Amino acid sequence: MSIASPSGATFELAPYKSLDNETLQARINLVRSQMGSSLMILGHHYQQDEVIALSDLRGDSYQLSKMAAESGDCRAIAFCGVHFMAETADILVNQPSKLAERGGQRVTVILPDMAAGCSMADMAAIEQVEGAWEELGEVIDTSDITPVTYINSAASLKAFCGKHGGIVCTSSNARAVLEWSFKRTSRVLFFPDQHLGRNTAKAMGIPLEAMPVWDPIKDELGGNTPEALKNSKVLLWRGHCSVHQMFTAAHVAMFREKYPGIKILVHPECPMEVVDIADISGSTGKIIREVEQAPPGTKWAIGTELHLVNRLKQEHPEQEVHFLSPVVCMCATMYRIDLAHLCWSLENLAAGTPVNVIKVDEDVAKWSLVALERMLAVK
Numbered sequence: 001m002s003i004a005s006p007s008g009a010t011f012e013l014a015p016y017k018s019l020d021n022e023t024l025q026a027r028i029n030l031v032r033s034q035m036g037s038s039l040m041i042l043g044h045h046y047q048q049d050e051v052i053a054l055s056d057l058r059g060d061s062y063q064l065s066k067m068a069a070e071s072g073d074c075r076a077i078a079f080c081g082v083h084f085m086a087e088t089a090d091i092l093v094n095q096p097s098k099l100a101e102r103g104g105q106r107v108t109v110i111l112p113d114m115a116a117g118c119s120m121a122d123m124a125a126i127e128q129v130e131g132a133w134e135e136l137g138e139v140i141d142t143s144d145i146t147p148v149t150y151i152n153s154a155a156s157l158k159a160f161c162g163k164h165g166g167i168v169c170t171s172s173n174a175r176a177v178l179e180w181s182f183k184r185t186s187r188v189l190f191f192p193d194q195h196l197g198r199n200t201a202k203a204m205g206i207p208l209e210a211m212p213v214w215d216p217i218k219d220e221l222g223g224n225t226p227e228a229l230k231n232s233k234v235l236l237w238r239g240h241c242s243v244h245q246m247f248t249a250a251h252v253a254m255f256r257e258k259y260p261g262i263k264i265l266v267h268p269e270c271p272m273e274v275v276d277i278a279d280i281s282g283s284t285g286k287i288i289r290e291v292e293q294a295p296p297g298t299k300w301a302i303g304t305e306l307h308l309v310n311r312l313k314q315e316h317p318e319q320e321v322h323f324l325s326p327v328v329c330m331c332a333t334m335y336r337i338d339l340a341h342l343c344w345s346l347e348n349l350a351a352g353t354p355v356n357v358i359k360v361d362e363d364v365a366k367w368s369l370v371a372l373e374r375m376l377a378v379k
């Protein structure tokens with residue numbers, strides 16, 4: 001079977017949607033065998049099982065980009081995740097030092113479905129953050145604020161942090177990043193996830209009164225008084241993950257009553273009321289490690305994306321794994337990546353007519369890298 005487009009035009013998506021999974025898997029595997037180690041399919045933990053089965057690497061967004069950047073052979077990446085993840089991959093794999101190692105050759109990064117965005121990342125647009133920074137400057141000294149962006153944000157926000165002495169954090173190093181920030185300035189502006197910011201700062205002993213929430217929709221000072229801003233330590237952006245925000249303290253109580261001895265394990269993107277009463281809170285990597293290392297027979301109720309919890313359930317039949325909610329909480333945008341989109345984008349890539357290429361603007365990439373490198377230097 002040939003996958004080259006004889007006309008040089010891109011293949012249309014529509015016909016792929018009527019193919020069955022078996023055919024799509026076979027065609028995806030054909031591209032993988034033709035491209036060999038020059039192609040890396042990266043699968044985020046929240047992806048569907050059939051996508052994970054065809055991925056070369058499985059991990060969280062930062063891990064995946066870092067591993068791809070370290071691969072000497074990789075010349076193309078299909079990022080099965082969401083838009084900001086593919087941006088981060090492009091920034092890291094095509095940074096100047098990596099380009100020099102490859103004699104200037106770029107790695108093509110594709111996102112199989114451009115509609116795979118992130119509702120949390122969308123809650124902080126660069127124009128809103130720049131506007132907030134300007135308004136803050138009318139009340140407090142912005143040179144005494146470190147802007148911190150969660151890695152789940154657009155590249156433009158990472159670049160904003162790079163330009164303003166700020167930094168990126170992940171859910172596993174958020175505390176270390178805040179500690180780094182407080183050595184430099186007395187305040188932090190944390191975006192876009194208010195919950196990760198609040199949970200991390202609270203664990204460091206910062207009182208809630210010192211964490212006003214900046215609402216970009218409000219006209220005046222993000223809905224705050226000048227006094228509240230002057231007394232702040234951590235300014236939280238009003239953003240959240242629509243998946244993790246669904247878990248409640250009532251869900252925790254329900255599982256504890258029904259399954260005595262159950263351990264509640266949640267992601268720090270969950271609301272404070274849930275994190276406060278959970279047994280363990282941590283990043284996706286920590287959640288996986290906790291389950292992997294627990295003795296057989298351990299009972300868990302896990303508050304994170306549904307696909308990951310179901311996979312943990314399948315891979316650890318020796319333990320009892322429950323999803324910490326009676327309702328489905330899955331990431332609808334992650335779910336947009338399916339075998340039809342993956343096959344379509346890979347065949348176009350192999351035919352030399354790549355579609356859905358993610359290429360971050362050079363200046364944005366440069367400043368984003370500054371903020372990412374500051375994060376890497378934080379111990």
Ligand code: SF4
Nearest residue numbers: 118119120241243331
């Ligand atoms: S799970 Fe939440 S933070 Fe992650 S991609 Fe989906 S909406 Fe964004």
